[in-house]
Amino acid sequence: MFSMFRNLVGSKTLTPEDLKPVLDKMKDHLIAKNVAADIAVKLCESVSAKLEGKVLGTFGSIASTVKTTLTEACVQILSPRRRVDILRDAMDARQNKRPYVITFCGVNGVGKSTNLAKTQVLRLLRLDSSVGRGLAPWPRGRGFEPQPSTVRAPTGWVDVCFWLVENGLSVLIAACDTFRSGAVEQLRTHVRKLNALHPPSKHQGREMVQLYERGYGKDSAGIAMEAIASARDYRIDVVLVDTAGRMQDNEPLMRALTKLVKVNQPDLVLFVGEALVGNEAVDQLTKFNRALADFSQQQPPRLIDGIILTKFDTIDDKVGAAVSMTYTTGQPIVFVGTGQTYSDLRNLNARAVVTSLLRA
Amino acid sequence: MMRDKLCSGDLGDELRSVIDFDEMAGGLNKRRMIQSAVFKELVKLIDPGVKAWQPSKGRNNVIMFVGLQGSGKTTTCTKLAYYYQRKGWKTCLICADTFRAGAFDQLKQNATKARIPFYGSYTEIDPVIIAQEGVEKFKAENFEIIIVDTSGRHKQQDSLFEEMLQVEQATKPDNIIFVMDATIGQACEVQAKAFKDKVDVASVIITKLDGHAKGGGALSAVAATRSPVIFIGTGEHTDDFEPFKVQPFVSKLLGMGDIEGLIDK
Ligand SMILES: Nc1nc2c(ncn2[C@@H]2O[C@H](COP(=O)(O)OP(=O)(O)OP(=O)(O)O)[C@@H](O)[C@H]2O)c(=O)[nH]1
Ligand SMILES: Nc1nc2c(ncn2[C@@H]2O[C@H](COP(=O)(O)OP(=O)(O)OP(=O)(O)O)[C@@H](O)[C@H]2O)c(=O)[nH]1
Ligand SMILES: [Mg+2]
Ligand SMILES: [Mg+2]
Numbered sequence: 018m019f020s021m022f023r024n025l026v027g028s029k030t031l032t033p034e035d036l037k038p039v040l041d042k043m044k045d046h047l048i049a050k051n052v053a054a055d056i057a058v059k060l061c062e063s064v065s066a067k068l069e070g071k072v073l074g075t076f077g078s079i080a081s082t083v084k085t086t087l088t089e090a091c092v093q094i095l096s097p098r099r100r101v102d103i104l105r106d107a108m109d110a111r112q113n114k115r116p117y118v119i120t121f122c123g124v125n126g127v128g129k130s131t132n133l134a135k136t137q138v139l140r141l142l143r144l145d146s147s148v149g150r151g152l153a154p155w156p157r158g159r160g161f162e163p164q165p166s167t168v169r170a171p172t173g174w175v176d177v178c179f180w181l182v183e184n185g186l187s188v189l190i191a192a193c194d195t196f197r198s199g200a201v202e203q204l205r206t207h208v209r210k211l212n213a214l215h216p217p218s219k220h221q222g223r224e225m226v227q228l229y230e231r232g233y234g235k236d237s238a239g240i241a242m243e244a245i246a247s248a249r250d251y252r253i254d255v256v257l258v259d260t261a262g263r264m265q266d267n268e269p270l271m272r273a274l275t276k277l278v279k280v281n282q283p284d285l286v287l288f289v290g291e292a293l294v295g296n297e298a299v300d301q302l303t304k305f306n307r308a309l310a311d312f313s314q315q316q317p318p319r320l321i322d323g324i325i326l327t328k329f330d331t332i333d334d335k336v337g338a339a340v341s342m343t344y345t346t347g348q349p350i351v352f353v354g355t356g357q358t359y360s361d362l363r364n365l366n367a368r369a370v371v372t373s374l375l376r377a
Numbered sequence: 378m379m380r381d382k383l384c385s386g387d388l389g390d391e392l393r394s395v396i397d398f399d400e401m402a403g404g405l406n407k408r409r410m411i412q413s414a415v416f417k418e419l420v421k422l423i424d425p426g427v428k429a430w431q432p433s434k435g436r437n438n439v440i441m442f443v444g445l446q447g448s449g450k451t452t453t454c455t456k457l458a459y460y461y462q463r464k465g466w467k468t469c470l471i472c473a474d475t476f477r478a479g480a481f482d483q484l485k486q487n488a489t490k491a492r493i494p495f496y497g498s499y500t501e502i503d504p505v506i507i508a509q510e511g512v513e514k515f516k517a518e519n520f521e522i523i524i525v526d527t528s529g530r531h532k533q534q535d536s537l538f539e540e541m542l543q544v545e546q547a548t549k550p551d552n553i554i555f556v557m558d559a560t561i562g563q564a565c566e567v568q569a570k571a572f573k574d575k576v577d578v579a580s581v582i583i584t585k586l587d588g589h590a591k592g593g594g595a596l597s598a599v600a601a602t603r604s605p606v607i608f609i610g611t612g613e614h615t616d617d618f619e620p621f622k623v624q625p626f627v628s629k630l631l632g633m634g635d636i637e638g639l640i641d642k
Contacts, residue, residue: 051563125585125613126447126558131478197613198490199483206478264588293445295562297590304589328446331531332564357446357476 030072036065043087050374052337053296056344063090088371094340095367097349101323106284107186107255116189116248118256118281120241121325122274123289124301125262128327130200132289132354133190133257134207186254187223191244192230193237193277194261201230204259227253237261238277245281258283265304274305275312278319287351288321290342291328298341306346321346326365327354334373339365412631419627422596429605430552430579432461437516439523439548443541443572444556446529449584451480453556453610454526455487456618457582460608461522462493468522471511472497473504473544476528484526491615494520504528504540509547525550532571545576554580554607557598565594570601578602584610587617591630 040061047057067086103119110117121129190208194200211226229244241258248256260277263270278286288305290298302321310318324342332338343350350365432438440457442450451474458468470488472495474480481497488495496511508525515523525548530537545553555569555578572578581602583592586609595606606621 049563053562124560124588126449128447134478197483198486199479199481201479202482203477203479210478264585266589267587291447293558293562293564294560295565295594297560297562297588300589301560328531330533331445331568333533333567335562335564338562 030070031068033065033069036068040065046377047337047340047374049335050337051292051295051332051335051341052374053299053341055296055299056341057337059344060087060090060340084375088375091340091371091374092367094344095350095365095370098347099349101285101349101351103285103351110284111186111254114249114252116245116253116256117285118245118258118283119285119287120258120260120278120281120283121287121289122260122305122321123262124264127262127289127291127294128325128354129262129289130194130203130207130259131357132325132327132352133259134204134211135352135354187252188226188255188257189244189248189251189253190226190228191241191256191258192228193240193244193258195231195233195235195237195240196261200259200261201232204228204230229256237273238280241277241281265301265308268308271304271308272312275309278309279313279315282319285322286319287323287325288342288346288348289325289327290338292326292332292336292338292353293328294338296341298338299345302342302345321348323348323351325352325354326350329353329363330355334376336370336373339370340374416627416631419596419630420623423599423606423623423627425599425603425605427579427603427605429607432466432522432551434466434521436521437519437523438521438552439512439525439550441525441527441545441548441550441553441576442556443527443553443576443578444529445531445558445561445568448529448556448558448561449582449610450529450556451483451526452487452613453582453584453608453618454484454524455491455493456610456615457554457608458488458493458522458524459491459615460618462491466521467519468493468524469515469520470495471508471515471523471525473508473511473525474528475502475504475507480526480528487615505543505547508544512548532568538571538575541572542575552580553578554582555598555602555604556582556584557594559583559585559588559590559592559594561594566597566601569598573602573604579604581606582608582610583621587611591632592626593630595626 043064044057044061047060048054052060064083064086068082071082073082103117107117121133123129190204192201192204205228208226208228212224215225217224229240229247231240231243237260244258245256247253258277258281260274261270263274265271286309288302290301294301306320309320313319324346326339326342339350353363353365355363432440442454444450454470458470462468470484470493472481472484475498481499484497485495494515496507496514498507501507504527512523512525525544527541527544528537530541532538553576555572557565557569581595581598581604583595583606586592599606609619609621609626611617611619
């Protein structure tokens, strides 16, 4: 895409007029890569601001200046200013004899319930990697770092289980989607499968993953509260709260989510968004945060702490949603979902995403 | 301005370039004319020029649902069955999704609430077998609308695309509906095209139009599948479902309130 800058050769000093046609093309490129239109405009403006007034010499320097400017702007947007270290924080919580609570929220069908189940496994994998097995080097794939499970021998799970016997962190999944048909059974199925992968026989008879459910139609904030209390009583280390999908403009449902967050004060509120989403990404995140702020009447409000970007396996190089979401919230993408099985969860590799983004 | 609206409507690249904005850029007084032209162009784009498939009374009509993960297939299956049931058709549902956790429970609970007969299995793992058995059973019982729900899948999953083809071959559907989520962005076009290339998609349903999204991706889907949009989903409840109407859809897409004056000129 940088060949378009060729016609700038010879300009003495770059003016906004020089840059306009070129930046328009760049904007279109970003939009075609599924960056939300508003965000693409803002990115181009920032690149323009950085380049205006610069004196350019040969083609090489124009191309590299523009490329570096845009690349750096994107990498900066995608790089967390703050790291979310679930593992360390969960360990701390355990030391304080309280469960570590994560709430998953988002619009309908994005992958909340599935990735919540995955999170359980990823946590185990990360523990595993922290005991000494190295991560495979990136770049690999289109912007995520492989976790050990994908590069190790098939005995991987056994290793994880052994490791767990010594360190065992346990999980309670709170079924707080009390609306959508099959939501509870979906979680029950995940719990059964996860326990089959980590049988109690390997954990001193302890079920590592349990489900807290009260069926359908009940108040989700109340169920979450009971689940957390129960986790405290039974010394379960982590509570994962699954919530119903909801549209960002649906006020009653947004109020209900705010209530759940307000009364339970989870350690982490994760927004689950799919990489397939286009311009809506911006509106979804803005309005989830606004609802959490406006309806809670709490100072400071509990907002979204991080993002899980799902369905990354469906988009080829149209990686723009990652930029839209991080730009909108300033919060990190904590995990990337890359498929439907438990090991399909990765960490975001900002540079690899930017490479895909800028590739023609 | 119009151009920005289109960009923020998740229109595919190709479609955006159909309308040459520079050419059209005139004085402010021409704004209405431009709006009208764009409006007509978009109405044309969303009409694939193919007549929408209609079920026939008094015989079996097998309808298969396909689409990306989480697009709303299972929910929409029940909506469609309920829609026809209320119009007096004998309808039923088959769950040929053995992959997603809780898929059969979801369909079962929806169907039970809407009092629609259903078929599925907790033990059989082959969706092709379930689909085939279900269709045979309901055909024998003279059901008129037989709807087959399938797992979510995407073009990068070869084996799942192959499985979709097998379900098609086993059930010989009269209509295949591609279900798409109104929020989808630029990936829509290639995904929709891949579904069309694999199975004989003949209709599109757009879901989640009750939200803020205007469903610009639908234009790409129509272009890619050369199939008309037949219904829209407007909520999570079974009756949040409407036949698709071109003009209100396009006017919402363009963020235009009153469009009456535009179309008649
Ligand atoms: N390809 C792919 N599919 C995914 C991914 N994550 C989730 N899914 C699929 O997306 C579909 C919806 O996932 P759910 O976990 O039920 O989504 P949800 O957000 O909980 O949905 P609601 O609770 O109905 O709002 C399922 O078919 C999942 O298997 C991913 O990273 N990649
Ligand atoms: N607001 C809204 N939500 C919808 C609509 N249609 C479906 N949903 C919701 O979208 C989510 C996913 O719907 P499903 O029917 O499970 O989607 P699916 O395509 O069957 O998903 P998979 O089988 O996992 O691929 C659920 O939370 C539905 O309630 C709609 O028109 N409006
Ligand atoms: Mg869910
Ligand atoms: Mg389904």
